[in-house]
Amino acid sequence: MKLTSMGVPALDDHLGGGVQKGSTVLVVGGPGSGTEFFAKQFASTGQEPVTYFTSTERDEDVLAVMREHGWRTDINIVNIGTKYYEGVLAKKLEISRFRQEGITLEDIRRIREKDAHREENFLTFLAYEISKLTPPFRVVINSLDFFLENYDSAEVLMAMRTIKAHTQHSESLTLMTVLKGVHASRIQSSIEDLADVIFELDREKVGHEFKKYIVVQKVRNRPGLVGILPCAFDQSGIRTC
């Protein structure tokens, strides 16, 4: 079995060296549980070129965290959030202004061909960008929530299947983050079913502190590896304790 590192040494140890190449890894957690941080630490390791899709942060925010922890910054960031802002939200803002104030002749005349372009399908964009990567690659999708909010769940699952198949056949690695307890349980189950490996970041309040855990929920074909690992977040990243 060809294994590759998840970027968290103690987790790799628990997994007997890492996850199998070709895996699609799902990281689940509630808000503030550290899924994005986990994704970055994952992006910091491996020999493969890294492509980091983000829908929540600016490029400089991603890079700042990487730099702060001394991680590699030679990653390719594809900012879907920025594209979404420029292509959709900014336009919505403009439309609300026109709806509120009315349109002048000048506004109408200003329309150029580029304004009339069709709204981009970011799900298609995501699958297309991944299909173009030269394997083996390491991909981070942070987060699936953006796609589940904006597109039909069946469409998202279909895109996930495509990405998963591509990852598998090219012996690459894809990590996706998703919020816990937000999506309908049927969708959540389908996503979990698709994933080869699932980590859940969990915490419990003990006295005045949080105790944090990486819950290894699923490792395809290696059911003996599921378990709960107490962990901590510090300057070196996530470590188990």
Place this chain on the structure above:
Amino acid sequence: MPPRTGDRDRCVTGIDGLDTILYGGIPRDNTVLLTGSCGTGKTSLALEYLIHGAVSGENSLFISVTENSEKLLMNIIPYKFFDRELIKSGRLVFVDMPAMYERLGMTKAELSMEEIDLLVAAIGSLVKELGIRRMVMDSITSVCYKLKTPEKIRDFILKLSKTLSDLNCTSILVSEVAAQSSAYSTFGVEEAISDGIVLMANMERRGDLLRTLQVIKMRGTMHSRAKYVLDLTPVGVLLVPLLKGGSAGT
């Protein structure tokens, strides 16, 4: 002595025959449905109405829904009285409805009640901004396809007529009907709520296809209800009464 036709101020269309039929022109602030099947001359008549308005100093607006206005201008009849300077000076303005839809984010196939209000308000603000006295929308039927239900169509035309009328704008809404249709409008709603209906049609006579015009209804004035034969020429629309005896060929 000419018949008394009330006190309403007239918008002189500049189309001689039509002004005669209407005893002086369209009563000001009316919204008139200009209806007919394709090729009957609706767009040409509507354009001529605007050009005459612009020449006589009234700001005129053509909202093109179906056709790109640049293309429309390329195919315009070379009228003797039309000067492109009217467009440059802003006296005659062409606006494409798709551009307005785009600006207002109305790209979906069906508009909601709220969006109808917004669309009417946007047209109103444009008419106000440019001081428009004459407006043509070509065609209202294309807008109706985006409204779908009779309730919404009714709502849209009523609100649009009210808005335009309040802004002292005399308007022509071009409506398309199928060639064999006996109704005056595609959705059946448009005709009931406009201030006037001018019907244009094709009529075959002795192997010739004639264009005809008939004023069916016009609030605020007396008018002839006779059918007229219409000819589109570079000096404008010419109208002559249809000779009733001619059809038998005797």
